[in-house]
Amino acid sequence: MRDLGEILREARVVAVLGAHHEAGRPAFYVPDYLASVGYRILPVNPMLVGRVLWGVPTVARLTDLTEAVDLVDVFRRSEALPEHLDELLGMSPAPRTVWFQSGVRNDTVASRLTAAGLEVVQDRCTLAEHRGRRLPPVTPPQASR
Numbered sequence: 001m002r003d004l005g006e007i008l009r010e011a012r013v014v015a016v017l018g019a020h021h022e023a024g025r026p027a028f029y030v031p032d033y034l035a036s037v038g039y040r041i042l043p044v045n046p047m048l049v050g051r052v053l054w055g056v057p058t059v060a061r062l063t064d065l066t067e068a069v070d071l072v073d074v075f076r077r078s079e080a081l082p083e084h085l086d087e088l089l090g091m092s093p094a095p096r097t098v099w100f101q102s103g104v105r106n107d108t109v110a111s112r113l114t115a116a117g118l119e120v121v122q123d124r125c126t127l128a129e130h131r132g133r134r135l136p137p138v139t140p141p142q143a144s145r
Contacts, residue, residue, distance in 0.1 A: 001119055001120075001121070002119065004121065004124065004129045004133070005129070005133045005135060007071065007096075007097050007099075007119070007121065008126065008129060008130050008133070008135055009135060009138070010070065010096075011039065011070035011071040011096075011097065011138070012038075012039065012040060012070055012138055012139070012140070012141040013039070013040045013042065013067065013068065013069050013070050013071075013141055014031065014034055014039045014040070014041055014042065014069070014070065014071045014072075014073050014126075015042045015044055015062055015065060015069040015071070015072045015073070015095070016031045016041055016042065016043050016044060016072075016073050016075065017044045017045075017062060017072055017073070017074045017075060017076060017084060018044070018045060018074065018075035018076045019031060019041075019043035019044060019045045019048065019053055019058060019075070020045065020048075020075070021048060021051060021053060026075060026101065026102075026125075027075035028053075029127070030073070030075075030101065030125065030126060030127045031043070031053075031054065031073065032054070033127045033130070033131070034073075034126060034127065034130070035054045037130065037135075037137040037138065038137040038138040038139060038140045039138055039140070040054075040056075040140060040141050041053070041054040041056065042056055042059075042065055042067070042069065043056060043058040043059070044058065044059055044060070044061065044062055044064075044065070045058055045060075046060040046061070061087050062084075062087045062088060062090075062091050063087055063090045063091060063092075065091070068093050069091065069095045070095060070096055070097065071095055071096065071097045071098075071099055071126075072088065072091075072095050072097070072098045072099065073099050073101065073126055074098065074099060074100045074101060074104060075101050075104075076104065077104070078100075078103075078104050078105050078106045079106075081100070081104070081106040081109040082106070082108070082109055084109075085109055085112060085113075088113060088118070089112075089113070089116055094116070094117070094118060095118065096118070096119055097118065097119040097120070097121065098113050098118050098119070098120050098121070099120075099121040099124065099126060100120070100121065100122045100123060100124075101123075101124070101125055101126070102123060102124060102125040102128070103123060104122065104123060105122045105123045106122075107122075110122055
């Protein structure tokens with residue numbers, strides 16, 4: 001696996017599986033931080049479809065996204081990950097990295113994703129890794145239309 005700093009330096013577009021609208025929840029404040037340092041955030045949560053977060057309407061599933069994603073940041077319980085496996089594998093184009101947030105780990109799902117050629121990070125926080133490594137802001141991508 002590549003260095004976590006390298007993954008974060010190269011990513012520009014981040015899909016957030018389990019994105020939330022409440023400021024006190026990690027599934028809000030982590031992607032909010034990422035947006036503040038230049039990442040384009042694409043929220044995914046079937047309970048919030050259509051709600052605009054980070055300037056983008058929320059979609060129900062990863063496969064509903066209409067633009068390429070570099071990294072999928074997963075905010076779902078470990079035991080819920082198998083229900084998202086087909087969705088993760090069905091993304092086209094496939095993301096380079098699937099990142100399970102702090103406390104999220106599922107070796108079976110990770111093995112299936114790795115076997116399909118995806119890079120997997122487990123039980124790590126994108127905010128903590130970006131901030132802790134003192135990475136600079138990224139150059140935001142142009143939004144797809």
